[in-house]
Amino acid sequence: MPKRFILLLIPLVLLPSPLWATDLQGLVRKVEQQYMGLSSKSRMEMSVRSEHWQRSLMMDSWSLGREYFLIRIIAPPKERGVTTLKADKEVWNYLPKVDRVIKVPPSMMGGAWMGSHITNDDLVKANKIDEEYSFSLLEETAEHLLIECLPQPDAAVVWGKVIYEIRLPQEVPGRVTYFDEEMIKVRELIFDEVQKIDDRFIPLRMTIQPTDKPDESTVIRYSELKFNTGIDQSFFSLRNLKR
């Protein structure tokens, strides 16, 4: 390599560079995956407060990587057994009352999931943030990092911008703010009640707060959470969905 070229590189190396900026994508991915583990089994309670209803569901959930999960409602009795399976990019619902499995068609992906503020799209895409966005660091303090995520030009995403907060030093998500294509703030996800489970820091509670409806919210709280349960892909089948 010619000497001159090496000389050119020197200023670059000497530039003060934040530790994280080198691999924000890797960091976000790590934070997101921490949640999932290789596989997991959990019990959670979802409370939904909206203009027209207030409801609370107990659910059991199993996941494998990011591509598979299965959530089954266990209470209240009226909805017991209603099960959602997400496999790759598809979402299926099992309805025990009519004993049918129904695939959510593309036109309904924007619809609410189980009457909450989560959409079917969120189930499919939310945890893919590190793949479809590009990142830049907005702020760095001892307590947190603020990362601006802008969709990559060809990504099929529903958000115009996401601001992702990572809390330090545990490296857990804090407050994630979503903006629509007009850059208007649409909703916030707030993670808290961080606990250490199986050597990981996990926020046990997630609150979804739609910006235009301050009186509404969905809160999901884990009451049990286990990682690496040894579950395999065959568990996430349509047959098991109906069980």
Add this chain to the structure above:
Amino acid sequence: MIMLLHLAARNLWRNRRRTLLTLSAMVVSLALLTLSLGVFSGMLVDILSSTTEQYHGHLVITAEGYLDDRDMYKNFSADPALFSRLQQDQAVRGLSPRIRGFGLVSYQESSYPAELLGVRPEMEKSVTNLQTQLIAGVFPTDEDTEGAVLGSGLAKKLGVSPGDELVFVTQSADGSIGNDLLIVRGIFRTGHSGHDNSLVLVPQQWLQQVMALEGKLHEIALSVQYPLQAAEDAQRIATLLPAGLTATDWGVLLPEMREAIASFDVSRFIFVIILYFATGLGILNTIFMSVMERTREFGILMALGMRPFQIRLTVLLECLLLGLIGTALGLILGLLLSSYMALVGIDLSSWITPITYAGGTIQPRLTAIFEQRNFIDPAYMLLLVALLAGLLPARRAARLQPVAAIRED
């Protein structure tokens, strides 16, 4: 004045043939005009009913704001007292309470978004005519607790035929996932792709249960005696409603149909003008001739002391008399022709097929309907035309110089 009237009447009968000819022109033009306006209106009502009677009805009663976003929470309680009050209104012919839900209809592997209308079949039949547009199966009865009729496009996409079992999934009013089974009873085809591809009629109680909206309605659809006057009916019916409910007529629900009918009204107006222009020229001709013939006579009358304005009045009175007689006879003939067309009509189905226009269907038949303004407007206009046609000859007669006039041959 009475003398002038006498004079005018006698003048009219002096040249009987000419008067009768003019009269017949007036009578025929008025009669044909009322007839063709009646047929026009018949076509309008045909096209209007074909659109309104496959879905909306002529009038719909909803909670305020419901029509804007069809928010399922903008509902109201089914109140039998309100139903009977509405049914007692003079214009109301039929009434159908409905609840509406949007969700997913699914059969085996395929699912499609659909609009469900929860109806009571017998009442629904009094407002819409979907039961006449079935291409397969039957229309459910009131006793059927899970029978559905759906549009042909949706049925084809799902691959269902009568007897098959459908699942409907929706977000219920309490936030839970509402879901239940339906049995396909019939399939309709309206020709309106929106309805054919997404509309499903289901039992009302069934849908109320699925949506967790027991006893609630989203609308009451009405059919009225004279659909073209539905806007006036809506105003009157609005006064029968409890606070929070409004009545909306088809003109608001189907703006494109209102446009179509407005354009029909314009062409009707142009038609009237053209026909009356010709008739007016005929009258002008007759009166002019008779004034010219009577130049000497007018001269003598003036020499005897008749004032010019009296001469003018005489000529105008002649026109008015002619107009009155023509209008009366024309109306009688018009009524006779219209009643023939209303009762018998002309069937064109061997020559042409139904035509779709502005979302409605024009049937291949000519039939007339009676509408007050189709008679009153042309009659007034004929009188006006007769008077206008008389103005020029009257002026001429009034300006005659007695001496010169008497000398004329």
